[in-house]
Amino acid sequence: xxxxxxxxxxxxxxxxxxxxxxLLIWELSVRLGLFSSQQLSPPSQVIETxxxxxTDPRPDGETLGVHFLASFSVTLGGFSLACLIGIPLGLLMGxxxxxxxxxxxxxxxxxxxxxxxxxxxxxxxxxxxxxxRIFIIFLSAIVxxxxxxxxxxxxTPQTYIHVGQSLGMSRWRIFTRICIPYxxxxxxxGVRLSLSTAWAALVAAEMMASVQGLGYMIQMGxxxxxxxxxxxxxxxxxxxxxxxxxxxxxxxNRLTKWGR
Amino acid sequence: MKHTSSHGSFQEPWWWKLLPVASVAxxxxxxxxxxxxxxxxLPTPVETIRSLFDMLxxxxxxxxxxxxxxxxxxxxxxxxGLATLSGVLLGVLFGWSRNxxxxxxxxxxxxxxxxxxxxxxxxxxxxxxxxxxxxxxxxxxxxxxxxxxxxxGFTTLDRTYLKAAQxxxxxxxxxxxxxxxxxxxxNILAGMKVALSAGxxxxxxxxxxxxxxxxxxxxxxxxxxxxxxxxxxxxxFIGSISAILSFLFSKLEKVVCPW
Amino acid sequence: xxxxxxRICSIAxxxxxxxxxxxxxxxxxxxxxxLNVALQTTAQGVPAYAAQVDGLNxxxxxxxxxxxxxxxxxxxxxxxxxxxxxxxxxxxxxIMANIAYNAKIIAFVLMEASTEFWVRPDSDIAQVSGQVEGxxxxxxxxxxxxxxTILCPVAxxxxxxxxxxxxLMGLTExxxxxxxxxxxxxxxxxxxxxxxVVTLWDPVSFSAEDEGWxxxxxxxxxxxxTPCVLVASEKAIAEKPELIQAWVETYFDVVxxxxxxxxxxxxxxxxxxxxxxxxxxxxxxxxxxxxxxFFTAQESLAFFQEEEGGExxxxxxxxxIVSFFVQQGSISQEEWDAMKEKGIFxxxxxxxxxxxxx
Numbered sequence: 001x002x003x004x005x006x007x008x009x010x011x012x013x014x015x016x017x018x019x020x021x022x023l024l025i026w027e028l029s030v031r032l033g034l035f036s037s038q039q040l041s042p043p044s045q046v047i048e049t050x051x052x053x054x055t056d057p058r059p060d061g062e063t064l065g066v067h068f069l070a071s072f073s074v075t076l077g078g079f080s081l082a083c084l085i086g087i088p089l090g091l092l093m094g095x096x097x098x099x100x101x102x103x104x105x106x107x108x109x110x111x112x113x114x115x116x117x118x119x120x121x122x123x124x125x126x127x128x129x130x131x132x133r134i135f136i137i138f139l140s141a142i143v144x145x146x147x148x149x150x151x152x153x154x155x156t157p158q159t160y161i162h163v164g165q166s167l168g169m170s171r172w173r174i175f176t177r178i179c180i181p182y183x184x185x186x187x188x189x190g191v192r193l194s195l196s197t198a199w200a201a202l203v204a205a206e207m208m209a210s211v212q213g214l215g216y217m218i219q220m221g222x223x224x225x226x227x228x229x230x231x232x233x234x235x236x237x238x239x240x241x242x243x244x245x246x247x248x249x250x251x252x253n254r255l256t257k258w259g260r
Numbered sequence: 261m262k263h264t265s266s267h268g269s270f271q272e273p274w275w276w277k278l279l280p281v282a283s284v285a286x287x288x289x290x291x292x293x294x295x296x297x298x299x300x301x302l303p304t305p306v307e308t309i310r311s312l313f314d315m316l317x318x319x320x321x322x323x324x325x326x327x328x329x330x331x332x333x334x335x336x337x338x339x340x341g342l343a344t345l346s347g348v349l350l351g352v353l354f355g356w357s358r359n360x361x362x363x364x365x366x367x368x369x370x371x372x373x374x375x376x377x378x379x380x381x382x383x384x385x386x387x388x389x390x391x392x393x394x395x396x397x398x399x400x401x402x403x404x405x406x407x408x409x410x411x412x413g414f415t416t417l418d419r420t421y422l423k424a425a426q427x428x429x430x431x432x433x434x435x436x437x438x439x440x441x442x443x444x445x446x447n448i449l450a451g452m453k454v455a456l457s458a459g460x461x462x463x464x465x466x467x468x469x470x471x472x473x474x475x476x477x478x479x480x481x482x483x484x485x486x487x488x489x490x491x492x493x494x495x496x497f498i499g500s501i502s503a504i505l506s507f508l509f510s511k512l513e514k515v516v517c518p519w
Numbered sequence: 520x521x522x523x524x525x526r527i528c529s530i531a532x533x534x535x536x537x538x539x540x541x542x543x544x545x546x547x548x549x550x551x552x553x554l555n556v557a558l559q560t561t562a563q564g565v566p567a568y569a570a571q572v573d574g575l576n577x578x579x580x581x582x583x584x585x586x587x588x589x590x591x592x593x594x595x596x597x598x599x600x601x602x603x604x605x606x607x608x609x610x611x612x613x614i615m616a617n618i619a620y621n622a623k624i625i626a627f628v629l630m631e632a633s634t635e636f637w638v639r640p641d642s643d644i645a646q647v648s649g650q651v652e653g654x655x656x657x658x659x660x661x662x663x664x665x666x667x668t669i670l671c672p673v674a675x676x677x678x679x680x681x682x683x684x685x686x687l688m689g690l691t692e693x694x695x696x697x698x699x700x701x702x703x704x705x706x707x708x709x710x711x712x713x714x715x716v717v718t719l720w721d722p723v724s725f726s727a728e729d730e731g732w733x734x735x736x737x738x739x740x741x742x743x744x745t746p747c748v749l750v751a752s753e754k755a756i757a758e759k760p761e762l763i764q765a766w767v768e769t770y771f772d773v774v775x776x777x778x779x780x781x782x783x784x785x786x787x788x789x790x791x792x793x794x795x796x797x798x799x800x801x802x803x804x805x806x807x808x809x810x811x812x813f814f815t816a817q818e819s820l821a822f823f824q825e826e827e828g829g830e831x832x833x834x835x836x837x838x839x840i841v842s843f844f845v846q847q848g849s850i851s852q853e854e855w856d857a858m859k860e861k862g863i864f865x866x867x868x869x870x871x872x873x874x875x876x877x
Contacts, residue, residue, distance in 0.1 A: 040382075057848065059851070117498055121492075123483075200376070209700060221381060224849055234382070385600070389596065485796065
């Protein structure tokens with residue numbers, strides 16, 4: 001009977017093997033002609049391009065670092081704004097019914113529209129600068145932030161609230177001392193969701209009208225028929241998204257530990 | 261909807277019922293005001309609704325609005341069906357077979373954070389700009405949530421049921437069909453719900469980037485000719501269909517999975 | 520375990536079948552006898568369109584499947600999935616098609632003459648004129664153009680013309696901000712106040728003056744010679760040369776008709792553009808065609824003849840364009856070398872046409 005420890009250790013080589021086999025299949029499928037080199041770049045090419053792009057602005061006009069920073073800063077801007085406004089709004093909506101009644105209809109009207117569909121209107125009204133992109137990201141990221149915030153509050157068991165009431169706590173204190181801490185896990189799920197939504201919206205916004213950024217880089221790769229650029233961009237986007245999500249989880253663990 | 265701030269015998273003031281109406285009215289008023297300030301760029305709500313009816317019942321273009329709607333819907337439904345079937349399969353495989361999970365899951369985790377939209381250029385290179393490409397993109401968008409949620413169901417499954425069944429001598433097949441699948445079914449449904457809206461989102465994105473018909477294509481074309489009316493009508497449709505799909509799914513959920 | 524294996528197999532089978540179906544959707548059924556043609560709403564596409572709707576193709580026994588694309592890069596994308604055999608496009612996208620997919624230019628049909636750069640009347644570019652040496656009609660200079668946001672579709676003929684224009688003023692792509700945007704979208708965006716300079720081509724550019732904008736530069740004034748060309752895919756040249764031959768013939772037949780009756784192509788252009796969401800009036804379509812000089816088959820072939828110095832005019836034009844893109848970094852030196860090796864021209868169809876006629 002394997003202990004958990006040794007199972008985790010022996011699992012390690014399986015993970016690595018799986019990934020290596022995948023990379024091998026990928027590499028071979030291009031080398032053996034299953035995919036032409038114009039349709040798919042092998043991992044070796046992608047790695048080469050990745051390192052080249054760290055310093056070379058060709059062929060799309062900027063180095064990888066510049067694109068990344070452009071994308072990252074815009075995402076951070078839109079995402080932070082969405083959380084700053086969305087979370088308090090959602091929490092209040094969950095606790096105070098009038099707020100919910102007032103805000104929800106508009107929210108439900110605008111929610112089902114995919115962020116990318118907003119792009120034409122926003123572009124026409126706000127232009128093609130970073131503000132327009134931040135706004136689009138804000139529009140898409142605020143939805144999970146609000147929804148998860150008010151769901152989290154709603155889920156607070158009535159017993160907790162009754163306890164607070166019997167202790168003579170005011171409505172506001174019940175809200176801040178009982179409901180909000182209880183809602184934190186759901187809230188954080190919402191924040192994580194908000195981040196991935198923001199990231200996806202960013203890619204869409206950059207593909208449609210931008211001068212730099214990872215999404216723009218992918219679009220250039222498409223126009224210049226350079227799959228290695230496209231894949232480098234895709235993987236950078238994926239890794240960045242995953243890293244940001246990881247950071248969020250770490251933050252969440254810190255906060256909940258402290259809260260306890 | 262139960263509200264935390266309302267305790268037991270709390271009676272809602274009558275005017276609270278008017279709040280939703282007030283906010284919608286406010287929204288329309290702001291829209292109308294903005295449109296009056298900027299008549300070239302923004303049509304009023306009234307003009308938009310009128311245009312919507314015109315486009316629906318008196319189409320002037322070769323491809324009608326409903327053609328576009330159906331084109332988009334068709335792609336989503338095909339992709340969604342495929343994604344659900346294969347997604348559940350993969351999720352079950354991940355949960356059921358430790359080995360399969362250890363070998364294959366890292367690859368899934370590597371590809372998962374890439375937004376479906378980022379896949380679009382590559383997929384277009386492989387499949388051109390025909391139906392296949394758009395269905396493939398929606399597939400990616402829908403597939404991932406189904407797999408993630410199905411697999412998640414495994415991790416939260418109560419092992420005692422499994423052990424009990426094993427003790428009673430159940431075979432692997434029965435274990436899977438009778439205990440595990442019903443147990444993770446709520447998770448599968450949750451995944452399917454997310455997948456549906458994800459698929460709808462992806463089809464619009466894919467159409468905006470490369471298509472010849474569909475609601476997303478309509479938006480992009482309208483953007484090119486500066487036709488705000490069309491854009492707004494398309495947006496209304498996109499939003500409505502998204503809402504209808506969610507609503508239908510919720511109803512379905514209650515029927516299929518009442519627990 | 521058995522059951523699971525069975526299930527895996529059945530799903531794999533279903534997936535394989537599905538992949539087959541899907542690839543069938545994007546590929547062509549019965550492709551051997553049908554020529555797939557990719558057009559744009561540009562002048563060089565009009566003769567092909569005319570040949571099709573007026574039954575010339577039918578008369579020649581040629582079955583054609585025409586699709587209209589938004590621009591060169593879209594056509595190239597489709598070529599990646601083998602969705603067309605022949606196309607009408609500008610030289611820059613043709614070059615990309617050659618690098619990526621070994622497509623060949625089989626004829627020149629006209630010189631690009633429709634790109635224009637417009638600015639708003641209050642732009643500082645509009646206030647400066649006659650400062651570009653040798654090109655008195657160009658407004659602005661290095662200082663006024665530097666740092667501007669220019670709306671222009673990238674990797675197209677217009678892009679090349681823009682780069683040439685910038686070079687005339689001593690600027691490179693780095694000195695300005697080029698935003699990749701389709702001409703139609705760019706027009707609307709510019710109207711809404713975005714960008715400083717907008718790249719337009721006809722017929723969209725016909726409305727620019729009414730908006731009160733000022734034309735800063737006109738394509739034909741700029742020494743950027745971009746031929747518009749007929750392109751054939753590597754696969755099509757190998758598998759359907761007779762179909763391509765027939766298509767090229769009907770194309771140039773239409774051009775001949777145009778030489779004797781210039782209103783013919785104008786009316787065809789009117790239908791082609793309006794059907795594809797590009798609004799153009801009848802007067803505008805006359806202007807649209809008038810501006811372009813279509814080459815006859817003989818004139819077209821002459822471009823590919825080697826002159827003294829060993830290089831043909833066609834090669835000279837191409838080299839100019841490619842060297843530009845290499846300078847900008849969009850094309851690498853290795854790619855250019857590879858291009859020179861495999862060649863970009865295939866004159867067999869023009870030559871056969873000549874042989875038939877002569």
